Amino acid sequence: MPALPSPYPTHQLTLDVRPRVPVTLDNFVAGNNEALLLALRRQLGARDGSWLYLWGTAGSGRSHLLRAAAAESCAAGRPGAYLSAAQGATLQMEDDLLVALDDIDQLDAEGQAALFRALIQAREAQGSLILAGKLPPQHLALREDVRTRIGQALIFEIQPLDDDGKGVLLIQNALARGITLDADIVEYLLRHGRRDARWLMGVLDALDEASLTQSRPVTLPLLREVLREDCEPELPF
Template sequence: MKQLPLDIGLAPSPRLDSWIPGPNAAVLAHVQSVLHDNRPSLRPTYIWGPEGSGKTHLLQGVLQALREQGREAGWLDASTPCGGYARPFDPRWSVVLLDEVDAYGPQQQHTAFNWFIHAMTPQQGEPCWVLSAGRLPVTDLPLREDLRTRLGWGQVFGLQPLAEDDVQRALRQEAQARGLDLSDEVLRYMLSRFSRDLGSLSQLLAMLDDYALETRRAITVPLLKQMMNDS
């Protein structure tokens, strides 16, 4: 069995302008309006949808947009280590980003609650926006009650699945960002043989990019089949 290394350095950084909204245009419009509003939002936003629906891309796009504006943000996801204490809140943050909240452990929940309280009612500076995301609707989140109810207190959006045209557009856009020529034949094969969620397809595209570089061959359906056999 051949190991396929994934070169993360080749992957394009998630941006808001590369997030394909499809039927979720209202979500993108809301996020952009808050980012461009000079007044901090006093109402949190929670976005939910299945794995691969683009939640992390959206939050990372917000983080990138903030950095380009010279602003700072707090980031917490299910893999962020918290140890036996709550990670401190930084009053310089203008946004708190909480990803994968449905998978938070006790210490991450403690940190998220601490950040939420400081963001909404800061001891110094202005309040800041809390944008969170998870796979489940607010009512089903396996979180401590005081955190769960606060996350759902403001705007709540459920992401709808993308149509096939939107999925194709997203894949082509990511391929172009990687400098890849993705033919219609390869694209149709990927969509007909593999999971259609963008997270899985993006990972497959990254593996294919790496494999094409390793074998010094153009990306074709036979190459994709060979990669899957080797791996």
């Protein structure tokens, strides 16, 4: 059967993704990222001014990991803050603070200056940072002094999930919504759908909404209807 066309219209399946489940380190499907998760958990307790850098493609789980790290830091009684690149200029390293700064490749000049100051001040403040971007440090379009300092971090590339991992991701997130996904639904999505996790989670959101609004169980026919509304030409049967 032919694969589904790409790119898809993004109004429903990609950009309007609003997770209904808590973002935690425990519900991140690790796949081949066990060492990364171990280092991230250690960083939550670091008070030595160190920083950790994660990089990976869109949909790899960067934001999930950073949001979860900041939330778990706060839950453990340590101040933690998640900042997007647009908030980068507001970054200030305070005592004992853990900062999770996302999409650093998108930082403007003020954001880069704020990050440079934070990297210098982190040790004295007994704080730590977790940084994330879409490229390895040497390829980041940032100030040379910022890029050099980031390169001194412990660096991990977020490894993409294989099909088994994506299946676990779908089933786990569906169960958190009170949905049981039959094997044929998971197989259909993995065989015919786009391969990135963000798209799969968007499909799950749309499928959940369709099930609720139409008072119908989640089945393969319902999935096909949901996808037909967002994809052309017609899907395979």
